[in-house]
Amino acid sequence: MTMTKRSIYSFISARDKVMKAIFAFAALFSVLALITITVFLFAGGLPFIFSHGDTFWGVVWDVHSELYGIMSMAVATLFVTALSVIMGVTVGLFTAICLYKFCPKKAVAPISHLINLLAGIPSVIYGLFGMVVIVPFIRDYVSPNGVGYGILSASIVLAVMILPTVVSVSLDAMRAVPKNYFEGALALGATKEQATFKVLIPSAKSGIFAGAVLATGRALGETMAVIMVIGNSPEMPNSLFQSVRTLTANIALGATEMTGDAATALIACGVVLFVFTLIINLTFALVGKNGKDKKGAVREKSNKSKNK
Amino acid sequence: MKNQTKAKINKGFYSSLKISSYICCGIALTALVGVILFVMIRGTGHISLQLLFGDPKDGDTILPAFLGTLRLVAVSILLAVPLGIFTAVFLVEYMRGKGKLVRLIRLTVETLAAIPSIVYGLFGYLVFVVALSWGYSMWGGGITLAVMILPTIVRSTEESLLSVPDSYREGALALGASKVRTIFKVTLPSASSGIVTSVVLAVGRVVSESAVLILTVGMVVNKIPAALTEPGTSLALDIYYFANFGKPDEAAATAVVLLLFVLALNLLAALCGKLIRKKYGDNA
Numbered sequence: 001m002t003m004t005k006r007s008i009y010s011f012i013s014a015r016d017k018v019m020k021a022i023f024a025f026a027a028l029f030s031v032l033a034l035i036t037i038t039v040f041l042f043a044g045g046l047p048f049i050f051s052h053g054d055t056f057w058g059v060v061w062d063v064h065s066e067l068y069g070i071m072s073m074a075v076a077t078l079f080v081t082a083l084s085v086i087m088g089v090t091v092g093l094f095t096a097i098c099l100y101k102f103c104p105k106k107a108v109a110p111i112s113h114l115i116n117l118l119a120g121i122p123s124v125i126y127g128l129f130g131m132v133v134i135v136p137f138i139r140d141y142v143s144p145n146g147v148g149y150g151i152l153s154a155s156i157v158l159a160v161m162i163l164p165t166v167v168s169v170s171l172d173a174m175r176a177v178p179k180n181y182f183e184g185a186l187a188l189g190a191t192k193e194q195a196t197f198k199v200l201i202p203s204a205k206s207g208i209f210a211g212a213v214l215a216t217g218r219a220l221g222e223t224m225a226v227i228m229v230i231g232n233s234p235e236m237p238n239s240l241f242q243s244v245r246t247l248t249a250n251i252a253l254g255a256t257e258m259t260g261d262a263a264t265a266l267i268a269c270g271v272v273l274f275v276f277t278l279i280i281n282l283t284f285a286l287v288g289k290n291g292k293d294k295k296g297a298v299r300e301k302s303n304k305s306k307n308k
Numbered sequence: 309m310k311n312q313t314k315a316k317i318n319k320g321f322y323s324s325l326k327i328s329s330y331i332c333c334g335i336a337l338t339a340l341v342g343v344i345l346f347v348m349i350r351g352t353g354h355i356s357l358q359l360l361f362g363d364p365k366d367g368d369t370i371l372p373a374f375l376g377t378l379r380l381v382a383v384s385i386l387l388a389v390p391l392g393i394f395t396a397v398f399l400v401e402y403m404r405g406k407g408k409l410v411r412l413i414r415l416t417v418e419t420l421a422a423i424p425s426i427v428y429g430l431f432g433y434l435v436f437v438v439a440l441s442w443g444y445s446m447w448g449g450g451i452t453l454a455v456m457i458l459p460t461i462v463r464s465t466e467e468s469l470l471s472v473p474d475s476y477r478e479g480a481l482a483l484g485a486s487k488v489r490t491i492f493k494v495t496l497p498s499a500s501s502g503i504v505t506s507v508v509l510a511v512g513r514v515v516s517e518s519a520v521l522i523l524t525v526g527m528v529v530n531k532i533p534a535a536l537t538e539p540g541t542s543l544a545l546d547i548y549y550f551a552n553f554g555k556p557d558e559a560a561a562t563a564v565v566l567l568l569f570v571l572a573l574n575l576l577a578a579l580c581g582k583l584i585r586k587k588y589g590d591n592a
Binding site for chain 1 (some may be wrong): 318319322323325326328329330331332333335336337339340341342343344346347350390391392394395397398399401402409412413415416417418419420422423424425426427428429430431433434435439455458459462486487488491509512515516517518519522523544545547548551552556559560563566567570571573574
């Protein structure tokens with residue numbers, strides 16, 4: 001009797017140990033995955049970047065004459081990202097402000113539900129929308145040279161795509177600002193608009209900025225929506241209405257014909273993109289840290305005031 | 309007098325900001341609702357039996373894509389969900405969310421979350437198509453997608469576990485349950501509504517992904533893959549294919565199917581969360 005009891009206990013403790021090991025292994029898996037991704041990318045791409053250094057940082061990408069310069073595509077990537085973030089963040093932030101302060105209270109919940117739902121729309125669908133609606137519109141009514149595909153179309157599509165992210169993050173940031181900041185401003189004689197734009201927004205700015213960085217990451221990394229509207233000629237961008245190609249689009253387009261040096265060049269593009277992303281992620285981590293510190297302090301204060 | 313006009317101008321400036329916020333809100337809603345309405349109006353009319361269930365020999369059909377999407381979901385979810393939940397359990401229940409190891413794992417998860425999908429695609433291509441020489445295959449795509457959705461699952465499971473009150477764990481331990489038993493019988497069930505919601509959202513990400521698949525699964529559109537080791541397609545990939553090869557109507561029809569799929573997933577997530585909250589109480 002005592003024997004069986006003891007063996008049950010030892011079985012339980014052994015099982016606990018095994019499970020702990022399994023949990024620990026699972027946790028280390030993501031570290032392993034990141035290391036694998038980094039090693040495979042860098043091992044595949046870095047030697048090419050060093051051996052073709054002069055042409056790789058050049059502007060000419062021409063597979064037939066074996067020139068793999070990414071500069072024009074890197075510039076196009078930054079151009080499109082910047083333009084879409086400026087449009088998307090401006091419209092998104094104002095939308096969030098409108099929802100939080102000026103909109104009729106009854107409409108807020110359904111609209112923010114709708115916007116969260118829209119965050120889940122596949123990017124190809126945004127791309128399709130851009131291809132069938134925005135590109136012809138720009139070609140017929142806006143473009144001076146009759147070209148619809150290009151930076152402007154891509155930026156508009158991306159701006160619409162990042163809108164839901166910007167709106168929901170900005171809303172969260174504003175909700176985290178204690179109510180008494182706003183009320184204090186009103187008590188000092190500010191109008192509702194002044195209190196919103198001079199007190200509420202500055203207090204929420206770190207959260208809003210974090211949302212903007214997140215949106216930048218999405219715009220930078222988006223592939224399919226961009227491919228479908230940007231035209232994909234690997235040229236140096238010098239007009240909004242000109243067919244260009246981004247790094248992401250370059251990788252996806254070359255995917256079907258990957259052989260030899262061209263394939264290695266695409267991997268090198270991936271390395272450059274990966275480094276871009278890491279830089280953005282690092283900014284995000286730094287901003288997030290500062291924001292959290294401030295928000296933590298703010299939250300503590302508001303809790304105290306609630307307790308009173 | 310001067311001050312008064314200044315105040316008036318000031319007020320006018322802020323009212324104009326208010327008006328522009330209304331305008332932006334209008335633009336945003338028009339654009340976003342416009343995307344959905346456009347797809348629905350353009351696509352619904354072109355949905356036909358042939359497109360939905362037809363034999364690939366008779367013309368364009370999205371049946372292979374539908375089956376492919378389900379397979380990719382199955383592979384990636386079966387891999388990522390246990391891994392993600394176990395990772396979160398390790399971080400919260402064993403490491404108490406502190407220490408260098410936890411910080412390392414968190415940093416890794418954040419970085420994984422920020423990597424663009426096309427880079428995941430390259431990774432899948434390099435590992436599965438080239439290094440393991442599987443060629444384009446459903447397995448390769450599924451595994452790559454699993455790594456991609458892992459951060460989402462880890463983060464939300466972590467949050468749900470953290471929101472379970474310590475008294476639950478202490479109660480179970482005081483009743484003589486072992487740690488593992490406490491985790492599986494008390495902590496995870498109490499956190500399940502958050503976990504289920506995150507899993508359904510992860511399914512949504514798998515369903516809408518296309519850039520990863522173009523590099524790992526290939527784009528073999530009009531053929532039903534016989535096994536997971538073969539190349540194939542997915543609904544999102546089909547939209548790109550149709551749009552790119554001059555068939556915007558078929559693309560829009562496929563987009564309607566995909567949109568309904570995503571919408572159903574979102575409703576399912578909300579429903580699951582509600583049901584589980586009813587069963588296990590509101591703290592989850």
